[in-house]
Amino acid sequence: MAQSDGAAPEAASDESLANEGAGDPNFMTSLARGLQVLRAFSEFRRQLTIAQVSQATGMSRAAARRCLYTLQKLGYVAEDDRRFSLRPQVLALGHGYLSSTPLAVVAQPYLDSVSRTLRESCSIAILDGEDIVYICRSAETRIMSISLIVGTRLPAYCTSMGRVLLAQLPPPALEQYLSTAQLVARTGQTSTSPARLRKILAETRAQGYAMIDQELEVGLRSIAVPIRDLRGQVIASINVGAHAARVSLEEMQTRFLPALQGCAAELGQLLV
Known part of the structure; x- marks a missing residue:
């Protein structure tokens, strides 16, 4: 929910x-x-x-x-x-998961590098139920009204990382999600129609990335790509978020997307 x-x-x-x-x-x-x-x-x-x-x-x-x-x-x-x-x-409860998850252990320097290069915040998340959960983050600036940290949960349907991960679900699992998830309008631009979201996710799967424009929060744009292990299985997603007033959608595609794809490929080589 x-x-x-x-x-x-x-x-x-x-x-x-x-x-x-x-x-x-x-x-x-x-x-x-x-x-x-x-x-x-x-x-x-x-x-x-x-x-x-x-x-x-x-x-x-x-x-x-x-x-x-x-x-x-x-x-x-x-x-x-x-x-x-x-x-x-309480931190000990989450430490066991993070310390035993290869991606969370090795990703930080790669995120830091992308964040420094683009001068924007960079994060990695996994899908857990109807939400994404942040497992690694490098923040150059604060881009949302809430503080995003490891462990933060956000709804998958209106986040770039969430859409990347939803797009990889098997058709029955995706249909189950679309039939039960509460698609609430977070802003005036949030896509809340299951039919519309189904089309967006099909496009995301085909093009290999997802981009949102102020659907999660006014003023926030974000672009994400999947992280695949050596078997080609999507295990997480990585994104960069920026203020809409500072970064255009075109710049996200031309400058941010290649940096994310390169980082995702490097991380994938480290994961069995």
């Missing part, structure tokens, strides 16, 4: 967790609830009360309190005047 500007995706409701684990003896509802609570925090929700956690997750206040108590005992959250916040210990 696409989220509003700058917001983290809402955690699944307690009811949806019950449906997810219905009839599955191996499903640990208590663990799922704990992860729900961690996902309730975001850049815009750094401190939460028990009541706010309960509202964000859909679980009862008693369940939210027990989860927060347990997470506090384990060192993942801290309490100050009945308001809870995440502790640095």
Whole structure:
């Protein structure tokens, strides 16, 4: 589900967790609830009360309190005047993934080089459900109203990296996405028609890159290409974003696109 500007995706409701684990003896509802609570925090929700956690997750206040108590005992959250916040210990949960993902480990100097050459921000993301997740980033300037960092999630349908990744989905998976994704108009230029998006993704797959013009946020233009491993499988996408007032669409195609394609090719050679 696409989220509003700058917001983290809402955690699944307690009811949806019950449906997810219905009839599955191996499903640990208590663990799922704990992860729900961690996902309730975001850049815009750094401190939460028990009541706010309960509202964000859909679980009862008693369940939210027990989860927060347990997470506090384990060192993942801290309490100050009945308001809870995440502790640095949470970073260990993501570090294991990043340190074991070859692309995230080797990509940074390549991103830095592209960013310095173009004097714009450069990022790599993967597809996770209906969102893209940033796994590596080099920022020359801040180009969005929110701070984009490793771990940031954005809706795939209106981002250049997201469209590159959606374009590579098998037809059944793409149709499933188009039938369930909430295509919300983020700006006046956002494409929200499934038929229109299907056509855009077909063009993206054919031309090998995606470009958006102020569809995610007013004033933001972005261009992205796929990153393929040595077997030719698309594993991520890489983009460059810039202010629309500073960089034209033509410049993105003539100057940014070759730099991205070269970087993607180099990274692909490093991945098995």
